[in-house]
Amino acid sequence: MNKFTQFRRRKIAGPILVVAALFTIGTAFGIASALPGAQPAPSSSTSPLVSQGKAIFLRGCSSCHGLNAEGGAIAPSLIGVGAAAVDFQVGTGRMPMADMSQQAMRKKPVYNADETAALAAYVASLAPGPASVTSENLNWQRDGNIAQGGQLFRTNCAMCHNFAGQGGALTNGKYAPSLMGVEPKYVYEALITGPQSMPKFSDTTITPQEKLSLIAWLQSANHEQNLGGASLGRVGPVTEGLLVWTLGLGLLIGVAVWLAMKAR
Amino acid sequence: MSSIERFQNPGLPEHVHRKADTDPKAAKRAEQQVAILFLLSALGTVGTIAAYIYIRSDLYVYIPILGSTNVQQMSLGIGLTVATLCIGLGAIQWAKKLMPDTEVIQERHELRSEDQDRADFVETFKERGGEAGIARRPLIKRTLGIALGVVGLSPLVLLRDLGPMPKKYFETTNWTAGTRLVLDPGGAYIKPSDLEVGAVAQVLPELPKGTERTLENVGKDAVLLIRLRPEDFNLDAERLSWTYNGIIAFSKICTHMGCAVALYEQQTHHLLCPCHQSTFDVTRAAKVVFGPAARPLPQLAISVDAGGYLVAKQGFTVPVGPSYWERNSSNG
Amino acid sequence: MKRSEKAIGSVANYVDERTGAAKWLKKNLTKVFPDHWSFMLGEICLYSFIILLLSGTFLTFWFDPSQRDVVYNGAYSPLSGVSMSSAYASTLHISFDVRGGLLMRQIHHWAALIFMAAIVAHLFRVFFTGAFRKPREFNWIIGIGLLTFGIVEGFLGYSLPDDLLSGTGIRIAEAIIQALPVVGSYLAFFAFGGPFPGTAFIPRIFIVHVLILPGLFLALITIHLMLVWYQKHTQFPGPGRTEKNVVGYPLMPVYMAKAGGFFFIVFSVTAFLGAVASINPIWLYGPYTPGQISAGSQPDWYMGWLDGLVRMAPPLETHAFGHTISWNILLPGLILPGILFTGMALYPFIESWVTGDKREHHLLDRPRNAPNRTALGAMSIAFMIISLVNGGNDIIATHFHLTINGIMWFTRIGLFIVPPIVFIITKRICLSLQRADRDLVLHGKETGRLVMLPSGEMVEVHEQLTDAQKWTLTQHQQPDALPAPLPESATRGLKGKLRKRMNQAHAIQIPAPTLSELKELDHH
Structure with a gap:
C-alpha cells in the first residue's frame, strides 16, 4: 500500500509535508556531499596501496577468484564489484571462506583494517564500482527517519531477514543472517553491493537518505527493549508454542500431580 | 482345568492416617502454612496495586535471561502471579492436610431407564402424538414439512448483501498498456538505468490522478522488478520480449495462497515464498521448482515509454494471485 | 445456635422456600470425585477459558475492531506517522498506553495457547484410557467440537490486531475460501464484504470472536460438565474400585477446595507467563x-x-473446462483435516463396532491393555508432530542448520512412513508391558537380594506383590472374556471381513495371569 499517498490526503499532512520537504532539501546537500558514489578506477594502478593489495590478493584470494580476479569455477569475478564489496566481505570475515559451505558466514576477520583497505583499493583499481563507506560518513542519527526505515524494511528486507531483523531461511540451506549488531557501514555496503544471495538495492530505488533511515530503524530494532518479558528470539509463534507445551503445561501438570498425591 | 480362578478385588485398602490427623502439632503446622500462604497472596495484591500506582511505565531494568525488561509490566504480572498462586497453593494444602482424606465409595446407577418407564414413555408419546393427529392428517404433515423446509431460506437470502458479486474482479488489475511503474514505498518513476544487475525493486502501477491507492489494489497490483544479465534468461521469444534489458517483472502475489513472494536469491535467481516455501525460477519465467504452488507467477510485460521510464506493455495476461473455481488456467 | 448459623439458616430457608434447592444440593454436595492428576487436564481447559473471558473483556474496553485508516502518533516512536488500521492502532494503544494492558494482552494470548494445549492433553488422556466408551460418546463428540471451535476461535483472535503476521494469516484463509469449488469466489466476497482485505472482515470476525463462539463454548462446556456430573466421573482401576462405584473425595469440602485452588494456580501460571515471556x-x-x-x-x-x-x-491443480480446482489447497487445508476430525469424532462408534462391545464402562483402561487403540493414538500423534515440524521448518532450518527443502522432503515421506512404524512399535511396547505385568504377578518383584540354595545355586529372591497390586494388574477385561464375540453373520461380506480382521487385531493380548496359574506355580 502506498501509505504516502494516503498520508498526503490528510489535512494535517500539508504543513507536515512542507516542513519535511524543507528538511529533506536541507539535508540532501549534506548527504550528497557526505556519501561516496561510484568512484572511477584510480588512474594510477600502481599506487603503493594497490600493489600491496595485489600482493595480498595473490596470496589469499587468487586460488579461487583467479590471478586477475576474473573469477573461477567456484568463485565469481571481482572485476567491477568495487571497494564496498571487498570491505563488506573481508571486513565482516566472510571472505576468505573457511570452507566450501552453502554460504559464507560472518566470522572473525582474517585481514586487519589496513590489509582490507589495500585489498579494496586493488579490486577498485580493476574496474569502477561502489566505493567503501566509513561509519563516520553515515550520519543516520541525523538523516535517518526510523518510521520511514521501518516501512522500507518491511517492504524490502523483512521477507528474508524477518520482521525484527533476526534472519530467516532461504532455499537449500542458505539463509538471510541476523542483522542484530551489524555495524551501519556494513548494512550500507550490503545494500549497495548485494552480497551472496542478497539482491542489490540501487541508490535510485532506495535513495541514500532512505538507506540511512533503514539503518536508523535497524539501530532502533537492535536496542528494542523487551517490553513484555523474554523476547523468545523474536521469531514468531513457534517458540511461543514450544514454551506453552513445556513450561506452561509442565508447571500446571506438576501442580496437578502434587494436588492428587495423598498427603502424609 | 475345570474353572479358572481369577484374582479377586481385595476392596479399599485400610485408611492410613496422616500426621496431621494424629499429631496436633503437625495439624497446627499445616494450619500455619495455609495461613502464611493466604497472607502472602494478600501481599501480592498489595504489591500489584503499588506497582500500578508508583512504577513509571518507561522504566526498564536488565534481568538475566529476560533481557532489558519493563519494570511496571513485570511487577504487575509477578504481583498477580503471587496473589493467585498463594491462594491456590493455600487452598490445596488445606484440602490435602486438614480436610478429611478418607476415601468415600459412592454407588453408580445404570443410566438406562427402567423398562416400565421406557414403556410408559413410548405410550405417552404415542398417545400425545395421536392427539395431535399428525399421522391421521397427512396434509398437515406434508405442508408443515414444506414450511419448515423453506423457512431457513429467508435468512440465507438476507445474508446476500454481505458482499458484492466478484464479477471479473479476480481477472483485473490496475496494470494496462502504458502504465508507469512506481516505487513502493515512495512512488517515484523508474528508469532502466536505475537498476543494476542483481538489483530488485518493489513496484506498483501508477494510478490515474485522483485515485487513491487501497490495500485491495496492492493485494493484486504488487510487482517485483528484477534485473539479471540478459544471458541468464532461459525464456521463449515471447516472454523474452516481455523483459527489457535484463529487467523482468513478476506479480508479487503468490499463485498458491496469495502471500507476498519477494525473497529473491540473487545468485540462484530463485524467488521463495516465506509462507509455504514455493520456489520459483526467475530465469524460466517463474516456473515452480519447489513447494506447493502449481502455477508460475504471472509475468508482466514491460518496456520504456517516450520519457525513458519503465511502463507496462500490457496488463497481466492471466489473473494474478491464488486459484479460484472460475479461473481459466488453460494458458497459465 | 450461634448468631451466624442462625443467619445462614434463615437465608437458606428463604431460598429453599422459593426454589426447593435443598434436596438437590444435599445430594450433590456429597457427590464423590475420584482423584488423579490427569483428571485435572480438563479443569485446566475450563479455567483457562474463564481467564480468557475475563482478560478478553478487559481488552474489549480499548480495542477498536475497525479497519478504518488512521495515522499513528502514539507512544511507540518507530511507528509514528505510519498509516494503519484502527484495530492495529488500538492494539498498540493497549500495549503501550494502558497500564497493565500489555500484561492482559499477554495473559489472554498465553491463556489461549494453554487452553488449546490443555484440550489436546485432555483428549489424549480420554483417548488412551478409553474414557470415551459407552456411555460417554456424546461427551467425546462435544469435546471434538470444542477442539474444532477452539482452533477457529484462536485463529480469529490472532487475526484481530491486523498486524503483518495475522494479516498474512487472513490472506491465507481468504485463499482457502476462494479455492472452494463453485462457490469459492462468491463466499470470499461475502466474507470480506468485497475484495480482500476490505474493511469489513475484522469487525465481522470480532463479533464472532467475542460473542458467537464464546456463547457456543459456554453452551457446549455446560453440557459437557453436566454430562460428567450426571454420568459420574470415570476412575482408574484399583482395589475397591469397580464398574459399579466411584471412589474418591466428596465435593464439599475437599474437591471444592482443590478445584477452586487449582483455578488460582492456572491463573497464576498464565499471569507468570504473561509477566516474563513476550507473546505476539x-x-x-x-x-x-x-x-x-x-x-x-x-x-x-x-x-x-x-x-x-x-x-x-x-x-497439484486441475485445469479443465475453463475451471480450476486447487488440490494443493483443498487436500491439505480442508479434505485431510475433515477426514481426520470426522474419524476422531466417530472413533468411539468405530471401536465398539470392531469389538462388538456394547457395555457401559466406568473403569478406565490402562493404555497397555488396549494395545491397538494405544498404537493408533501414538500413530496419530506422530502424524501430527510431523506436520507440525514442517509447519515450523523455516525456524527449525535456521536454528539447527538444516535446509527447508530437506525438512520438507523428510516430512513429505515421513508422513507416510513414520506413523505406521510408530503403530507397530507402540503395539509391541504395549504387549511387552503386558508381559512384564504378567511376570510381575506370577513371579513377584525382583529384590536384588541373592540367596544360595542348598545345592549351591544362587537365586534372586522375588517378593510377591500385594493383593491390591495383583488385582490392579489383572482386573482388565480381555477379549476372550467379552460377552459376545462377533456373531458369524456379522463377518460376512467386505464390511464384515474388514470388521473381522480388525476385531482379530484388537484381540491380540498377552493373557492376564490368573490365581489358578499362580497357585499352580506355587506348587512347583
Whole structure:
C-alpha cells in the first residue's frame, strides 16, 4: 500500500509535508556531499596501496577468484564489484571462506583494517564500482527517519531477514543472517553491493537518505527493549508454542500431580 | 482345568492416617502454612496495586535471561502471579492436610431407564402424538414439512448483501498498456538505468490522478522488478520480449495462497515464498521448482515509454494471485 | 445456635422456600470425585477459558475492531506517522498506553495457547484410557467440537490486531475460501464484504470472536460438565474400585477446595507467563499490507500442523473446462483435516463396532491393555508432530542448520512412513508391558537380594506383590472374556471381513495371569 499517498490526503499532512520537504532539501546537500558514489578506477594502478593489495590478493584470494580476479569455477569475478564489496566481505570475515559451505558466514576477520583497505583499493583499481563507506560518513542519527526505515524494511528486507531483523531461511540451506549488531557501514555496503544471495538495492530505488533511515530503524530494532518479558528470539509463534507445551503445561501438570498425591 | 480362578478385588485398602490427623502439632503446622500462604497472596495484591500506582511505565531494568525488561509490566504480572498462586497453593494444602482424606465409595446407577418407564414413555408419546393427529392428517404433515423446509431460506437470502458479486474482479488489475511503474514505498518513476544487475525493486502501477491507492489494489497490483544479465534468461521469444534489458517483472502475489513472494536469491535467481516455501525460477519465467504452488507467477510485460521510464506493455495476461473455481488456467 | 448459623439458616430457608434447592444440593454436595492428576487436564481447559473471558473483556474496553485508516502518533516512536488500521492502532494503544494492558494482552494470548494445549492433553488422556466408551460418546463428540471451535476461535483472535503476521494469516484463509469449488469466489466476497482485505472482515470476525463462539463454548462446556456430573466421573482401576462405584473425595469440602485452588494456580501460571515471556509483539510486526511479508510467517501452534500439511502438499491443480480446482489447497487445508476430525469424532462408534462391545464402562483402561487403540493414538500423534515440524521448518532450518527443502522432503515421506512404524512399535511396547505385568504377578518383584540354595545355586529372591497390586494388574477385561464375540453373520461380506480382521487385531493380548496359574506355580 502506498501509505504516502494516503498520508498526503490528510489535512494535517500539508504543513507536515512542507516542513519535511524543507528538511529533506536541507539535508540532501549534506548527504550528497557526505556519501561516496561510484568512484572511477584510480588512474594510477600502481599506487603503493594497490600493489600491496595485489600482493595480498595473490596470496589469499587468487586460488579461487583467479590471478586477475576474473573469477573461477567456484568463485565469481571481482572485476567491477568495487571497494564496498571487498570491505563488506573481508571486513565482516566472510571472505576468505573457511570452507566450501552453502554460504559464507560472518566470522572473525582474517585481514586487519589496513590489509582490507589495500585489498579494496586493488579490486577498485580493476574496474569502477561502489566505493567503501566509513561509519563516520553515515550520519543516520541525523538523516535517518526510523518510521520511514521501518516501512522500507518491511517492504524490502523483512521477507528474508524477518520482521525484527533476526534472519530467516532461504532455499537449500542458505539463509538471510541476523542483522542484530551489524555495524551501519556494513548494512550500507550490503545494500549497495548485494552480497551472496542478497539482491542489490540501487541508490535510485532506495535513495541514500532512505538507506540511512533503514539503518536508523535497524539501530532502533537492535536496542528494542523487551517490553513484555523474554523476547523468545523474536521469531514468531513457534517458540511461543514450544514454551506453552513445556513450561506452561509442565508447571500446571506438576501442580496437578502434587494436588492428587495423598498427603502424609 | 475345570474353572479358572481369577484374582479377586481385595476392596479399599485400610485408611492410613496422616500426621496431621494424629499429631496436633503437625495439624497446627499445616494450619500455619495455609495461613502464611493466604497472607502472602494478600501481599501480592498489595504489591500489584503499588506497582500500578508508583512504577513509571518507561522504566526498564536488565534481568538475566529476560533481557532489558519493563519494570511496571513485570511487577504487575509477578504481583498477580503471587496473589493467585498463594491462594491456590493455600487452598490445596488445606484440602490435602486438614480436610478429611478418607476415601468415600459412592454407588453408580445404570443410566438406562427402567423398562416400565421406557414403556410408559413410548405410550405417552404415542398417545400425545395421536392427539395431535399428525399421522391421521397427512396434509398437515406434508405442508408443515414444506414450511419448515423453506423457512431457513429467508435468512440465507438476507445474508446476500454481505458482499458484492466478484464479477471479473479476480481477472483485473490496475496494470494496462502504458502504465508507469512506481516505487513502493515512495512512488517515484523508474528508469532502466536505475537498476543494476542483481538489483530488485518493489513496484506498483501508477494510478490515474485522483485515485487513491487501497490495500485491495496492492493485494493484486504488487510487482517485483528484477534485473539479471540478459544471458541468464532461459525464456521463449515471447516472454523474452516481455523483459527489457535484463529487467523482468513478476506479480508479487503468490499463485498458491496469495502471500507476498519477494525473497529473491540473487545468485540462484530463485524467488521463495516465506509462507509455504514455493520456489520459483526467475530465469524460466517463474516456473515452480519447489513447494506447493502449481502455477508460475504471472509475468508482466514491460518496456520504456517516450520519457525513458519503465511502463507496462500490457496488463497481466492471466489473473494474478491464488486459484479460484472460475479461473481459466488453460494458458497459465 | 450461634448468631451466624442462625443467619445462614434463615437465608437458606428463604431460598429453599422459593426454589426447593435443598434436596438437590444435599445430594450433590456429597457427590464423590475420584482423584488423579490427569483428571485435572480438563479443569485446566475450563479455567483457562474463564481467564480468557475475563482478560478478553478487559481488552474489549480499548480495542477498536475497525479497519478504518488512521495515522499513528502514539507512544511507540518507530511507528509514528505510519498509516494503519484502527484495530492495529488500538492494539498498540493497549500495549503501550494502558497500564497493565500489555500484561492482559499477554495473559489472554498465553491463556489461549494453554487452553488449546490443555484440550489436546485432555483428549489424549480420554483417548488412551478409553474414557470415551459407552456411555460417554456424546461427551467425546462435544469435546471434538470444542477442539474444532477452539482452533477457529484462536485463529480469529490472532487475526484481530491486523498486524503483518495475522494479516498474512487472513490472506491465507481468504485463499482457502476462494479455492472452494463453485462457490469459492462468491463466499470470499461475502466474507470480506468485497475484495480482500476490505474493511469489513475484522469487525465481522470480532463479533464472532467475542460473542458467537464464546456463547457456543459456554453452551457446549455446560453440557459437557453436566454430562460428567450426571454420568459420574470415570476412575482408574484399583482395589475397591469397580464398574459399579466411584471412589474418591466428596465435593464439599475437599474437591471444592482443590478445584477452586487449582483455578488460582492456572491463573497464576498464565499471569507468570504473561509477566516474563513476550507473546505476539505486534508492534514489531508492523501493520498489515498485502505487499509486505516477514520471513518465518507462522500461525499459532494449534494451526501449525495445518500449515505444515499445506507446505508439504504436492503442486497439484486441475485445469479443465475453463475451471480450476486447487488440490494443493483443498487436500491439505480442508479434505485431510475433515477426514481426520470426522474419524476422531466417530472413533468411539468405530471401536465398539470392531469389538462388538456394547457395555457401559466406568473403569478406565490402562493404555497397555488396549494395545491397538494405544498404537493408533501414538500413530496419530506422530502424524501430527510431523506436520507440525514442517509447519515450523523455516525456524527449525535456521536454528539447527538444516535446509527447508530437506525438512520438507523428510516430512513429505515421513508422513507416510513414520506413523505406521510408530503403530507397530507402540503395539509391541504395549504387549511387552503386558508381559512384564504378567511376570510381575506370577513371579513377584525382583529384590536384588541373592540367596544360595542348598545345592549351591544362587537365586534372586522375588517378593510377591500385594493383593491390591495383583488385582490392579489383572482386573482388565480381555477379549476372550467379552460377552459376545462377533456373531458369524456379522463377518460376512467386505464390511464384515474388514470388521473381522480388525476385531482379530484388537484381540491380540498377552493373557492376564490368573490365581489358578499362580497357585499352580506355587506348587512347583
